[in-house]
Amino acid sequence: MRLAFVADGRSPIARSWIEYFLQGGDRVHLISTRSCAGMNGLASLEIVPLWPRAGGAGGGGRRQRNLDALTGLRHWFGPLFVARRASMLRGILRELDLDVVHAMRLPFEGMLAAAANPAAPLMISLWGNDLTFHAASTPVMRWATWRALRRATALCADCQRDLRLAERWGFRAGRPSIVIPGNGGVRRDVFYPGRREQDPDFGLPAAAPVVVQPRGLRAYVRNDTFFRAIPRVQERVPEAIFVCPAMEGAAEAHTWRDRLGLGRELRLLPSLDPFSMAALFRRAAVSVSPSTHDGTPNTLLEAMACGCLPVAGDLESIREWIQDGENGLLVDPTSEQAVADGVVRGLTDAALRGRASRMNAGLVAEQADYALHMPRVASFYEQVLRG
Numbered sequence: 230m231r232l233a234f235v236a237d238g239r240s241p242i243a244r245s246w247i248e249y250f251l252q253g254g255d256r257v258h259l260i261s262t263r264s265c266a267g268m269n270g271l272a273s274l275e276i277v278p279l280w281p282r283a284g285g286a287g288g289g290g291r292r293q294r295n296l297d298a299l300t301g302l303r304h305w306f307g308p309l310f311v312a313r314r315a316s317m318l319r320g321i322l323r324e325l326d327l328d329v330v331h332a333m334r335l336p337f338e339g340m341l342a343a344a345a346n347p348a349a350p351l352m353i354s355l356w357g358n359d360l361t362f363h364a365a366s367t368p369v370m371r372w373a374t375w376r377a378l379r380r381a382t383a384l385c386a387d388c389q390r391d392l393r394l395a396e397r398w399g400f401r402a403g404r405p406s407i408v409i410p411g412n413g414g415v416r417r418d419v420f421y422p423g424r425r426e427q428d429p430d431f432g433l434p435a436a437a438p439v440v441v442q443p444r445g446l447r448a449y450v451r452n453d454t455f456f457r458a459i460p461r462v463q464e465r466v467p468e469a470i471f472v473c474p475a476m477e478g479a480a481e482a483h484t485w486r487d488r489l490g491l492g493r494e495l496r497l498l499p500s501l502d503p504f505s506m507a508a509l510f511r512r513a514a515v516s517v518s519p520s521t522h523d524g525t526p527n528t529l530l531e532a533m534a535c536g537c538l539p540v541a542g543d544l545e546s547i548r549e550w551i552q553d554g555e556n557g558l559l560v561d562p563t564s565e566q567a568v569a570d571g572v573v574r575g576l577t578d579a580a581l582r583g584r585a586s587r588m589n590a591g592l593v594a595e596q597a598d599y600a601l602h603m604p605r606v607a608s609f610y611e612q613v614l615r616g
Contacts, residue, residue, distance in 0.1 A: 230610055231326055233258040233349075235318070235342045236333035238265030238274070241503075242356075242412050242527070243333045247271075249413065249603045258325055260318065262338055273325075277318050279310045279337055300448045304366040307337045308373035315344035322347045328614050331385075335359040335377060336370070343377035350382035350613050356411050357387065357524030357546070360394040362449050375399040383613045385606070387411040387524040388546040405616060407609045412527040414599030415534045420507045422536030422586060428508035431498070437470045438576045441513040441537070443506070443528040444520065445475040446482065451519040451542075451562045456485035459495065461569035466576050472509065475500040510535035514582060515575035519562040523547060530597045533557075533589035538582045540571040554581070556588040 232250055236243035238261030250257050251270040258272050259265075262279045318341055322330065327349040332342035339353035364374040378384075379399040384406040386392050392406050400406075433439060440462070444450045459471055476482040476497040486495050501509065506528075510516065516532035518541040525546060532539050533550070541547045542562035551557035558581075560571040575582065 231256045308369040318345040340373045343380040352383040353381045355386040355391045358522035362522035414602040420531045420534040439513040440515045449522040457565035458569040472496045474498045510537045534593040536586035538575045556585040
């Protein structure tokens with residue numbers, strides 16, 4: 230197939246999808262909204278910059294202190310930047326002979342691709358909070374969301390809930406859709422249970438119970454709740470250690486650590502590669518996701534695959550994977566007491582952890598295996614092309 234991906238080319242998720250089709254011999258073009266490194270085998274790489282200046286998806290310091298303000302500004306001005314760049318993307322697409330154009334997130338790549346109105350079928354990926362957090366944030370976001378979904382030929386969502394919501398937001402009933410984990414699935418050769426000798430120990434005491442918060446600093450993740458819950462957990466499990474990847478150097482995380490007097494029990498790590506992240510999940514007993522908006526987080530599935538008990542916000546999309554008290558715990562993400570109670574139960578209930586580990590291994594193998602689900606995506610592309 231001849232495919233064009235409109236994506237943030239730095240995104241590990243986008244690169245994971247593109248890698249699959251490159252390995253399959255398809256002709257793949259990447260049109261990135263951010264400057265990014267190329268990939269071996271790409272037919273072409275074009276940059277259509279959406280934002281006035283570069284900014285990282287992660288990072289710390291000033292950007293994290295202003296995360297909510299930055300998100301709010303993008304909700305107001307993002308669709309305007311899309312309108313300015315649509316003609317540039319349209320010109321690029323006209324030069325390519327394509328079977329499918331796949332925009333790998335609704336805001337703002339899907340909005341950009343819809344504004345460019347490609348001649349080839351347009352597929353848009355919905356991730357986590359696109360429709361529950363971003364879509365209704367401002368009048369211009371509502372309009373841009375509606376136009377993008379109205380023009381979409383097909384949708385790829387990471388949870389069933391979003392397919393239902395998409396029709397409310399303009400997606401035409403009866404058009405093709407598919408539900409696939411955002412990362413294309415879990416790479417089970419990387420994320421698997423059972424610690425290995427080669428796994429790093431991250432400087433953690435061998436016998437300490439470990440809690441990991443893998444979501445980083447995001448506007449829809451209640452890190453304030455998570456940090457405030459730590460002293461409540463330590464009252465009952467004083468030896469517990471809390472580990473936060475992608476928070477090293479982040480002013481917000483360091484402020485919370487100082488404010489609450491947390492010392493060595495709170496470890497702030499840099500961003501981890503998939504192999505290190507898998508090792509951390511295998512080392513941890515509990516993984517916490519205190520989000521108020523979500524689809525199916527990749528880290529939720531990866532923790533499940535590694536036998537780490539998930540404690541997550543009680544959201545409709547998460548209930549597609551977690552039965553409270555059976556293979557994980559669902560809590561109110563706005564309540565530090567609820568989060569603390571969930572973490573304490575996860576740390577102290579060995580029977581629950583064992584039962585959940587067995588159930589989640591089966592769930593991931595059946596419903597979230599990258600090796601099984603990416604061929605489904607390829608078949609779905611062909612279905613869209615035939616349609």
